[in-house]
Amino acid sequence: xxxxxxxxxxxxxxxxxxxxxxxxxxxxxxxxxxxxxxxxxxxxxxxxxxxxxxxxxxxxxxxxxxxxxxxxxxxxxxxxxxxxxxxxxxxxxxxxxxxxxxxxxxxxxxxxxxxxxxxxxxxxxxxxxxxxxxxxxxxxxxxxxxxxxxxxxxxxxxxxxx
Numbered sequence: 001x002x003x004x005x006x007x008x009x010x011x012x013x014x015x016x017x018x019x020x021x022x023x024x025x026x027x028x029x030x031x032x033x034x035x036x037x038x039x040x041x042x043x044x045x046x047x048x049x050x051x052x053x054x055x056x057x058x059x060x061x062x063x064x065x066x067x068x069x070x071x072x073x074x075x076x077x078x079x080x081x082x083x084x085x086x087x088x089x090x091x092x093x094x095x096x097x098x099x100x101x102x103x104x105x106x107x108x109x110x111x112x113x114x115x116x117x118x119x120x121x122x123x124x125x126x127x128x129x130x131x132x133x134x135x136x137x138x139x140x141x142x143x144x145x146x147x148x149x150x151x152x153x154x155x156x157x158x159x160x161x162x
Contacts, residue, residue, distance in 0.1 A: 027064060033071040036064065046111065049119060050137075050153070051100065053109035059083045061109045063101060065152060075152075079105055085126035091158055094133065100153040103133060119153060122161070130162035 026039055036052065045054040052064045060080050067074035086107035094103055104110075110121030110133075119135045135153035 027062075027073060027076055029073050029076070031073045033066055036066075036073060046109070048110075048113045048121070053104070055109060061104065063104050063109065065100075075101075077101055077104075079108070081108055086123065088125050088127065088129060088160075091123070091125060091131045091160075094155060094158050096155050096157065098155045100135065103155060107131075128162075129160055132159050132161045133157070134159070 027036060031039075037047075040052070040054070043054060045052050047053075050066050052066070053062065055061050059082060060078055062078050063076065064073055065075045066072060090107050094106060107123050107125075110123050112122045113120055114122065115132075119137075120132050121135065123131045123133065125131060134156040136156050137153055
């Protein structure tokens with residue numbers, strides 16, 4: 001009888017653990033972009049350049065950075081924002097030289113990029129104001145072999161646009 005109860009408890013524990021998994025748990029360093037894209041099919045993901053951003057059903061936000069000739073997952077981070085939207089003051093505290101991961105940690109994930117030829121992301125403040133942050137890669141984006149490097153985007157400037 002003790003064995004049956006132990007097995008039942010183990011099965012219940014495994015089921016509970018699997019329910020708490022997120023898409024982030026399935027993304028791993030070294031995963032190709034095609035594998036990532038296939039896995040994220042049907043989910044609301046904003047991908048631009050070397051990065052992919054999404055928010056899960058719990059409101060947690062995720063950033064994945066791709067690099068290398070094969071365009072594989074290089075780094076990833078999750079941020080628990082608990083539904084808190086950034087204020088205009090939060091955007092005023094974004095300064096040149098900050099990395100994309102630091103920006104997302106402070107103001108959340110971007111929702112679009114509407115410029116051509118520039119690496120920009122638009123972010124939404126709590127009052128509906130849109131802030132456009134211009135980025136450059138810390139290693140010049142493309143190296144001399146025309147492959148993505150491993151340095152992250154860094155802030156050049158922040159502008160209020162809407």
